[in-house]
Amino acid sequence: MSTQAPIVIVGTGLSGYTLAREFRKQDKETPIVMVTADDGASYSKPMLSTGFTKSKEADGLVQVPPGQMQEQLDVTLRTFATVTGIDVDSHQLILGDDLLTYRKLVLAWGADVVRLSIPGDGQERVFSINDLMDYRAFRKALEGRKHVAIMGAGLIGCEFANDLRNGGYEVDVIAPDDRVMPGLLPEAAAEAVLAGLKDLGARFHLGTVVDHIASAGNGVTLSLANGEELEADLVLSAVGLRPRKELAAAAGLKTGRGIVVNRALEASAPDVYCLGDCAEVDGMVLPYVMPLMACARALAKTLAGDRTEVAYGIMPVIVKTPCCPTAVCPPPVDAKGDWEVEADGQNVRALFKSGDGQVLGFAVTGRYAIEKQALSREVPPIHG
Secondary structure (H helix, E strand, O other): OOOOOOEEEEOOOHHHHHHHHHHHHHOOOOOEEEEOOOOOOEEOHHHHHHOOOOOOOHHHHEEEOHHHHHHHHOOEEEOOOOOOEEEOOOOEEEEOOEEEEOOEEEEOOOEEEOOOOOOOOOHHHEEOOOOHHHHHHHHHHHOOOOEEEEEOOOHHHHHHHHHHHHOOOEEEEEEOOOOOOOOOOOHHHHHHHHHHHHHOOOEEEEOOOEEEEEEEOOEEEEEEOOOOEEEEOEEEEOOOEEEOOHHHHHOOOOEOOOEEEOOOOEOOOOOEEEOOOOEEEOOEOOOOHHHHHHHHHHHHHHHOOOOOOOOOOOOOEEEOOOOOOEEEEOOOOOOOOEEEEEEEOOEEEEEEEOOOOOEEEEEEEHHHHHHHHHHHOOOOOOOO
16 A cells, blocks of 8 residues: 555545544645545535525535635545445455545445335435435425425424425425424423424324325325325425445444444544444444534544544534524433423423433523523533
8 A cells, every 4th residue: 555545535524524624734744535426515414404494595505616625625526426345455445447545544424314115106206305416406396386295303304394484385294203303302392393383384294104105296195194195296205314334334344323433433444434424433323513523623633643532522402493492412311310391382491300410411492492501511421
């Protein structure tokens, strides 16, 4: 392997570009090649669920075009490049017929949307939004249309419901659980968000799923398991993300829910690292902005020669539902304690307290949402 082999970063999303930016603060000389399946434009993925509120076309969400990113970070961009394999023994990334030798390899290629296999001939009108290209395709398909059915009432489904209503679209949300964001919010906070979205005009069909999607003129008819039928122009599927790990597993890297790495973001093969939505860091998959930034800062130091383990600190998740401002810091999965809830309509302060009264997590909505920073100071770090 040539000593001049570059650091190769796969992915030009928030993870990849943040890492490159942080690394350049430490090291101005080492060559970096960034490989991406799209055009390499820099944009903030969380902004994808604010585009209709802000009347932004896909190009309006681009923060920095690819040529400028290449210049700013002094990197070589390989755009529209598909990774087909990794040879960890020879330190090579396989791009079809092309081989790219690396000194260090960083996988920051994110997660894939979970796609449901639903019977019916209406699948061509089912969209998912996981990147800017998806957003562009969805906006194009929505031109002249007015009614969107959203499958899923998790974080992304609720954010898009708010965003599309702000954009003037009719919205129906279908989800199997009987409340919104069940894995993230305690019941009282979930009810507050649901009430806010309903007040905004979104319609909810909870405790059921879509059994069949049929073409109907220029739209679709959705048959629900509870016997309801809905008409819509398009369907937005927001039923979750799955860390991209198949190519890593095929290369012999250890995988679990994501690509398994330790606190220094080191994978199970030498000189391979992973961060962002595809990474399972010390047993945890944290697909949020704040852990991503903490990982990028730590890994930049490691790549520059100062091995650094990530320490997360407190990382509240800000839910972009302006109809009911919400912030949540979930308690650890194995935490023992109870929720203490204070509620006044859509204003909820829910604190998860241990037996001795320590705050281990919180969820705040409405006017209480401004307390997120003060409450964050009371919660112990995730670990480290």
